[in-house]
Amino acid sequence: MADYHLEASWNPVEGGSGRLTLTLFNLSSEPLSGFSLAYRSPTRIADTHVCDGASMRRQVASFHEFLPPEGLSIPAGGRWRFTVEGLADEPKHRTDGIKSACLTLGDGRRVAVGFGDLMLEGRDGGMAPPLLPPGQIEEPYALLPWPLSLGLKAGDLPSVLYPAEKTRPDAIKALSLLLALYQRLYPGEPAPFSLAAVKGGRAIRFVTESSIAAFAYELRFSAREIVLSSADAAGRHYGLISLAQLLHGARADRDVFKFPNFGTIADQPHHGWRGCHLDVAGQFYPVADVMRLIDILAWNKLNIFHWHLTDDEAWRLEIKAYPELTEASAKRRLDEALVPDFGDGQDARIGHYTQDDVRRIVAHAASLHVEVVPEIDIPGHSTAALSALPDLVDRQEPPDSYRSPQGYASNALNPAVEFTYEFLGKVFDEMVALFPGEYVHIGGDEVAEGAWLSSPLCKTLMEREGLAGTAALQSHFLKRIKTMLSERGKKLAGWNEVSRGGGVDRDGTLLMAWEKPDVGLALAEDGYDVVMSPGQVYYLDMAQSEAWAEPGASWAGFTPPERSYAYEAEAELPEALRDKIRGIQACIWSGNVASRAHFNRLVFPRLPAIAEAAWTPLTRKDWDRFAAIVRMWPVL
Incomplete structure (x- = not known):
């Protein structure tokens, strides 16, 4: 625990930028004197300001340094409070307060200062709402971004996806890169791909199709195999991501999401x-x-x-x-x-x-x-x-x-x-x-x-x-x-x-x-x-x-x-x-x-x-x- 702690609060004032109140708590067992207080805050103090109980020594962008009144000594367990009126930026959120703080002591040592959120005085700030609604799906497939075209029928969930026989080495390498990506993102989850054939899995057959647009891919599903067609490596890469996403969603929430065993996805990016x-x-x-x-x-x-x-x-x-x-x-x-x-x-x-x-x-x-x-x-x-x-x-x-x-x-x-x-x-x-x-x-x-x-x-x-x-x-x-x-x-x-x-x-x-x-x-x-x-x-x-x-x-x-x-x-x-x-x-x-x-x-x-x-x-x-x-x- 830090021996010193800084609290900041803001009191909005009609027609002005309000008043900032800062309170330094001496939680140590020794009195504190001969120091300066520095902190960072996106709520910058204006060039023209009024400071009561302290003086500003230096300001560089969000960095502020204050000196206490001459001769001030804060006893152990005591506090020093000062106020500032005249802010360059009116705070809007609790994170507009202190970002970091420290004391420079009389002997030149620097000591970390704890701090909390910026407190709002005199009015209710409201509650942060949920960021997402409960969500609802019509088609049970976990794909983000959603593809350009999709017509699928759900079926049995394969244990894993693997390359079909005689798959080219470059496609196997692409599959291995996606496998490694998935394992980094979801290290506790079972792998979506295997480089070797697995009974109970489903084969991916890779097809190069020059008529498909650059960066686009097509997936055709059947109970026996999945055909991934693309004209280039990027399209193949995006198709493999879609397969990993489909399998991940179907495993993570089997009541909601499914894996297809029939149908097609045709997809390409809207923006380059x-x-x-x-x-x-x-x-x-x-x-x-x-x-x-x-x-x-x-x-x-x-x-x-x-x-x-x-x-x-x-x-x-x-x-x-x-x-x-x-x-x-x-x-x-x-x-x-x-x-x-x-x-x-x-x-x-x-x-x-x-x-x-x-x-x-x-x-x-x-x-x-x-x-x-x-x-x-x-x-x-x-x-x-x-x-x-x-x-x-x-x-x-x-x-x-x-x-x-x-x-x-x-x-x-x-x-x-x-x-x-x-x-x-x-x-x-x-x-x-x-x-x-x-x-x-x-x-x-x-x-x-x-x-x-x-x-x-x-x-x-x-x-x-x-x-x-x-x-x-x-x-x-x-x-x-x-x-x-x-x-x-x-x-x-x-x-x-x-x-x-x-x-x-x-x-x-x-x-x-x-x-x-x-x-x-x-x-x-x-x-x-x-x-x-x-x-x-x-x-x-x-x-x-x-x-x-x-x-x-x-x-x-x-x-x-x-x-x-x-x-x-x-x-x-x-x-x-x-x-x-x-x-x-x-x-x-x-x-x-x-x-x-x-x-x-x-x-x-x-x-x-x-x-x-x-x-x-x-x-x-x-x-x-x-x-x-x-x-x-x-x-x-």
Whole structure:
């Protein structure tokens, strides 16, 4: 048990942001004096605020440090309470409170501080509703996403499925990969596949059929065998996943779900890009967790893993040319330039991915027909890189000349510093060798309005190139970046702000519409290929109800699973522009993920819901059926 504990409560006030009350309990046997208190919270205190009973020493984004009144001593068993009025963000949920806390004692030692949820004063916050209805099925087959076409008759449950005689080695290997996937996801369950024939099982006969569309498959069932037809390895892979799902459901709930012994399934994905993004900068996820998430994506027939590797909080990718990036930013402490932030306790987690880690993860994903799209977030969200490599900074620019929406000072790579391009060229060289996919995601989001305008180097650049304003400077920067990527055989992907200030060449560019749904329409009209990822429906860090008790963020409102399931990205677009929609993507941001339990509460069942929206046409979706099946699906 911690010797110190911090409680926080919020009292809403009509017409204002309310009052935050913080109480530090001294549970130790000694008096406490000569200390400072630091904590992280997404409820940031505004520049203009009133603090009663303490003084704020420092604030960096969500990091806050307070000093007690001079001479204060908290006796053993006593407490210190102070209040703050003037918040930058009004809290909406219990998880908007303390994320981590510590004391710095007079002798320099740092001591962890326990903490609880943010308490709501003076009103009822409501109760968190159930995320799913009871569920109801008309056809007794456990398949997610639901297939394009299905006509089946249930029969006896086979003991196992195995390859028919004379099956080609490549098909047997594909079966073995699916067997291993299932055993990782459901380690306590009997195997759905055997590589050898088993009496009482049913044979799978693999057929290559060139007339079947790419990524599609057909399954024909009889009491004697199952015929899996596809034109390519991806279609075969998806067909095997469907067989594993059917057998899993029929075993897990025999009263409800059955296995077919007659009929057909004809299936193919609705969207080509069926993605899931994971932010590992705000919080580090061990390699095993990343690989398990990729397993879950594969089980849900998602095919893109968008890996957000850098941000203000940390740079998580080993770059051999610049070891300082991970040395400085993956290890964050109070006395360093990068203070502890989301996901870090007082002894900030040390975490980054070595290039060998990356190779393992990329190979693992490829074996499951999942492409890894790496992201380094530039030019904004670059506090970690700027802290590690001071030569990236225009030293004549005032250090706090602008602030990002998250509160970071001067956090964007400078387009007029030539070392910026030398640095990124070496980064791209190493990334190209690690990631074989066609895209590198370069971020491009949330550069603060007014960024670089106080930089003498940028003023000279703007005069020389005839540029006006931050957006035009970013466009100039990103055009150079796109050329650098093209020279290395890669295409540019980015967030929707890449289009601002003139944007970049539309050819070979893919943009993700995250701010709101109609941004996707505007991008498509402007000639860009688009992945729809609006925060209002596909951001899995958003709370799932407006109840105070529900965990999650709130900037995009709240998103119950049914809303994520029902949303149709194409519905916003006229017919003539629908071919510009490449697909859809869920996004997992780490700011509100305090534990494995929080992760699973926020991500599931919304991730499988988005997976079905990506694969299954609107006319084939059924929320009650989805709710009945998804309860059996794996979580992290």
